[in-house]
Amino acid sequence: MVIKWILLITLVFLIFWFFKQFRQIQRKPPDTTRKVIEDMVRCAYCDVHLPKSESIVEHGRYFCCTKHRQLYSQSQPDDK
Template sequence: MGLFRLLFWIALIGAAFWLWRRFAQKKTAPKPRQTTLPMVRCAQCGVHVPQDQALQSQDRWYCSRAHLEQDSTPGGH
């Protein structure tokens, strides 16, 4: 009976240790945050670019300086 008790306690301690490690690892490894940037459409060519990389003139957005200048010329758009 003594051997059975010893094996029971070893199994119980092993299971408790396994569960503790499993839950402890989930708490220490945070999920990576997914960040998204707002996209805007170029008024000249229609391509979508992140807003922080786009150029704005009045209420219109542009993907490059060339498109900004083309659209602001009289024969532009």
């Protein structure tokens, strides 16, 4: 009777140990890549903030789309 209990406890321990090992293998390594923090700029026409890399630059001003760039240039008086 005691041998049955010892075998049962050993079997449960082995199942638990194998399950734990299997989960460690399946676990993904932590993400070590650093996220790049990008400067945000404001559209000169509509004041929407967007990443600098996605903006359109003209004469030192940032725009969220080409339409706003065109509308802004049309609304400004010519300094010529």
